[in-house]
Amino acid sequence: MTMKYKYALIIAQGSAKNLVIVEDDIPEPAAGQVRVKMQAAGVSAADILMREGIYPIDPPSFPFIPGYDIVGTVDKCGEGATKFQPGQQVAALTKTGAYAEYVCIPEADLVLLPAGVDPVEAVSTILNYLTAYQILHRVAQVKxxxxxxxxxxxxxxxxxxxxxxxxxxxxxxxxxxxxxxxxxxxxxxxxxxxxxxxxxxxxxxxxxxxxxxxxxxxxxxxxxxxxxxxxxxxxxxxxxxxxxxxxxxxxxxxxxxxxxxxxxxxxxxxxxxxxxxAVSLFKKENHDLYIQDLTAILNLLAEKKIKPVIDRTMPLSEARKAHQLLDDRVVKGKIVLVPGS
Structure with a gap:
C-alpha cells in the first residue's frame, strides 16, 4: 500500500481562501534528490506575494505548494545522492514546496543542521537570516x-x-x-x-x-x-x-x-x-556562497549568537490561517508550520 502525505496547495491567484490542504501519495526522490520529512517550514511575505501573483523573480505557476524554507530529516535518497544519510537533520532554501510533510529537494541545496539546534529556530533563520546576512555583508558591505x-x-x-x-x-x-x-x-x-x-x-x-x-x-x-x-x-x-x-x-x-x-x-x-x-536570484548565481552563508548562519544559531524572533508555531493544517495573519499584518517575527493538525 502506498503511503500518503499531506501538503498545502495554492490553487489560484488571490486570497488565503485559495490555500487548501491536499492528501496524495508520497513523492519519490528523483536522481540527485533527497526526500526530506518536514519538521518545520517557514511562512513568509514572499509566500503571500506568490499567492497574490506579484512575486517578481521567476514566480511559480498555479497551482503550487508554497514554502520558502524547510528543516527536516533525510527520509530517502535518490539515485546518485550520496552526501547525506537517512535520519540526518538538514536545512534548505526551497523557494516553493516546503508546506508539505515530505519534500524532494536537490541534494546540492541541503545543508547539515548542527547538533542540538531546534528545528523551529533553525527554519526561522533560513530565508530571513540568509537574506539579512547577504544584504549586510555581500551587498552593502557594512562597517x-x-x-x-x-x-x-x-x-x-x-x-x-x-x-x-x-x-x-x-x-x-x-x-x-x-x-x-x-x-x-x-x-x-x-x-x-x-x-x-x-x-x-x-x-x-x-x-x-x-x-x-x-x-x-x-x-x-x-x-x-x-x-x-x-x-x-x-x-x-x-x-x-x-x-x-x-x-x-x-x-x-x-x-x-x-x-x-x-x-x-x-x-x-x-x-x-x-x-x-533577491535571495533566490543570489542563490542561483552564487550557489557556493548560498551554502557557505547558510552554514555560517546555522553555526551562529548553534553558538547562541543569534536568536530569531518567532511569533508562533502552527500545524500544517492551519497554513491558511497563517497566511491570513500575515495578510492582517499582525505578525512579529516568524510564523513556523510544523507537521500535524
Whole structure:
C-alpha cells in the first residue's frame, strides 16, 4: 500500500481562501534528490506575494505548494545522492514546496543542521537570516558603527537584520507600526512609528545628516522615501515589493515600473546608490556562497549568537490561517508550520 502525505496547495491567484490542504501519495526522490520529512517550514511575505501573483523573480505557476524554507530529516535518497544519510537533520532554501510533510529537494541545496539546534529556530533563520546576512555583508558591505535605517523592522527579515547588525555594532533605527515598537526597543533599536511620524524628519533629527544605509523591503514609492534619508555616500538596498500587499494589488507590470524607477535614482547623485537584492536570484548565481552563508548562519544559531524572533508555531493544517495573519499584518517575527493538525 502506498503511503500518503499531506501538503498545502495554492490553487489560484488571490486570497488565503485559495490555500487548501491536499492528501496524495508520497513523492519519490528523483536522481540527485533527497526526500526530506518536514519538521518545520517557514511562512513568509514572499509566500503571500506568490499567492497574490506579484512575486517578481521567476514566480511559480498555479497551482503550487508554497514554502520558502524547510528543516527536516533525510527520509530517502535518490539515485546518485550520496552526501547525506537517512535520519540526518538538514536545512534548505526551497523557494516553493516546503508546506508539505515530505519534500524532494536537490541534494546540492541541503545543508547539515548542527547538533542540538531546534528545528523551529533553525527554519526561522533560513530565508530571513540568509537574506539579512547577504544584504549586510555581500551587498552593502557594512562597517562597524554605521547608521542603518530598517523599514518594516518588526517583521521576520527586519528582526533578523537587527540581530545580525548587533554583531557588527551597527547603530540602527527601525520603522514599524506602534504595535511592534516594543519588539524593536527590546532589541536595542531606536523605533520610529511611520504611522504618526515623518520618517525622514525623525532620522535627520536623530542623526544630523542621515544614515549610511537604508534597507527597504517595501519597494514602490517607499524606495524614494528611503533614498531621502541618506547622508553623502549612503546606500539604499531594495529587496522586496511588499507595497503590493497594501491596498489594491498592483499588476506585475506595475511592480517592474516602480523597480526601474527606483534604479533611476542612481542617475541623480554621484555618491548615493540604490542597490537591489533577491535571495533566490543570489542563490542561483552564487550557489557556493548560498551554502557557505547558510552554514555560517546555522553555526551562529548553534553558538547562541543569534536568536530569531518567532511569533508562533502552527500545524500544517492551519497554513491558511497563517497566511491570513500575515495578510492582517499582525505578525512579529516568524510564523513556523510544523507537521500535524
Amino acid at each position: 562597524p558603527g554605521e547608521k542603518v535605517l530598517i523599514y518594516a523592522a518588526g517583521g521576520g527579515i527586519g528582526t533578523s537584520l537587527i540581530d545580525l547588525g548587533k554583531l557588527v555594532n551597527l547603530q540602527m533605527y527601525g520603522t514599524d507600526a506602534k504595535s511592534k515598537q516594543q519588539v524593536l526597543v527590546d532589541m536595542g533599536v531606536t523605533p520610529i512609528d511611520y504611522q504618526s511620524e515623518d520618517v525622514r524628519e525623525k532620522i535627520m533629527s536623530l542623526t544630523g545628516d542621515g544614515v549610511d544605509l537604508a534597507l527597504d523591503p517595501i519597494g514602490g514609492e517607499n524606495c524614494f522615501r528611503a533614498y531621502s534619508t541618506l547622508r553623502e555616500g549612503g546606500k539604499v538596498v531594495s529587496f522586496g515589493v511588499s507595497f503590493g500587499l497594501q491596498g489594491e494589488t498592483p499588476s506585475l507590470r506595475d511592480v517592474f515600473i516602480w523597480f526601474n524607477a527606483a534604479l533611476s535614482l542612481n542617475l541623480i547623485h554621484p555618491t548615493k546608490k540604490v542597490m537591489t537584492y
